[in-house]
Amino acid sequence: MLNVLNLYGLHEGDYTLENFGSGLINTTWLVIGKQQRYILQKINKEVFANPQLIDDNLQLIEDHIKKHNVPCTFVKPLQSHMGKTMVYYENEFYRLSPFIPSKTYTIVSDVNVAFEAAKQFGKFAKSLSELNADELYETIPHFHDLHLRYTQFLQAIKSGNEERKVQSEKLIESLQRHVIIVHKYDDIVHNPLFKLRVMHHDTKISNVLFDDNNNGIAVIDLDTVMPGYFISDVGDMLRTYLPPVSEEETDFGLIETRDEYFKAITEGYLSEMKHELKPEEINAFVYAGKFMIYMQALRFITDYLNYDVYYGAKYSLHNFNRAKNQLRLLECLVEKEEQYNSIVQQVL
Numbered sequence: 570m571l572n573v574l575n576l577y578g579l580h581e582g583d584y585t586l587e588n589f590g591s592g593l594i595n596t597t598w599l600v601i602g603k604q605q606r607y608i609l610q611k612i613n614k615e616v617f618a619n620p621q622l623i624d625d626n627l628q629l630i631e632d633h634i635k636k637h638n639v640p641c642t643f644v645k646p647l648q649s650h651m652g653k654t655m656v657y658y659e660n661e662f663y664r665l666s667p668f669i670p671s672k673t674y675t676i677v678s679d680v681n682v683a684f685e686a687a688k689q690f691g692k693f694a695k696s697l698s699e700l701n702a703d704e705l706y707e708t709i710p711h712f713h714d715l716h717l718r719y720t721q722f723l724q725a726i727k728s729g730n731e732e733r734k735v736q737s738e739k740l741i742e743s744l745q746r747h748v749i750i751v752h753k754y755d756d757i758v759h760n761p762l763f764k765l766r767v768m769h770h771d772t773k774i775s776n777v778l779f780d781d782n783n784n785g786i787a788v789i790d791l792d793t794v795m796p797g798y799f800i801s802d803v804g805d806m807l808r809t810y811l812p813p814v815s816e817e818e819t820d821f822g823l824i825e826t827r828d829e830y831f832k833a834i835t836e837g838y839l840s841e842m843k844h845e846l847k848p849e850e851i852n853a854f855v856y857a858g859k860f861m862i863y864m865q866a867l868r869f870i871t872d873y874l875n876y877d878v879y880y881g882a883k884y885s886l887h888n889f890n891r892a893k894n895q896l897r898l899l900e901c902l903v904e905k906e907e908q909y910n911s912i913v914q915q916v917l
Contacts, residue, residue, distance in 0.1 A: 606668035620662040622706040624655040641696035642787035671778035687837030689785035697767040702796035715754040729874030768797035804861025866895035
């Protein structure tokens, strides 16, 4: 990695490296110098088939922010000696970014943190609302295409592991009963009242930087910033902030949706985006959670039926249990849908 740092003018002996963060996709190091710190990342080519598209998107975003004087903290990768913000070295792609003194979270256990995170993602979306989403590349094609994910699920039922199909029969039937969520997604994609926007697509809590007082500073990890619908960002927040436990939890009785966290997410996001979203979009606020939770459940069970080739598995029932976890979360959200729709209107 020191050879990579040389390409940015950082010399061996002046800096040390430590593994950094909890991300599962890219490999990340903290670069420590006597006076400055940086974040060095190696891009995962298995996930991002063309890493250059990430760099192209970030350049478009930076140009837009500068041209329109958008009040947004944008963590931009640094240029190498060759004037590139992404370097290619020994068949790998790297980038170097300034380190911003801050703190991050891996779980949401404070309602104020949920509010601040939602506000930051709302601010990010609002700051790019005038940028034509069609100008950006899809860094992961069909990433949040629920129709495709359901089609893959049906294919796995046909061609997946026979023993696992039998063992998953009840779970598969339960998921198929929620197919109306797919129909609603198809309606949204073909509805001109749902604007194609520049969305983050990965709004987990660890992608927000906070100061010591838990005020949001900035949104990070912009690799998945690409064209999409607001349901992707809101849905991922609802999926990951609402329950008190993660998708790894196997005591399904612990899974619930926390009302105060739903209100905090709604207040935080709409404090920035309520004048950007059309009424039809706002009416789909709760649906966004159903959309994302259901899609993740489909992806887990599809992977389980297909021998765990995508997510991998730490034990034989890992993806099966993840799918059951998400199905239970979906059921909890559906039970409170009417109540949560009322909260959205109260916040407005």
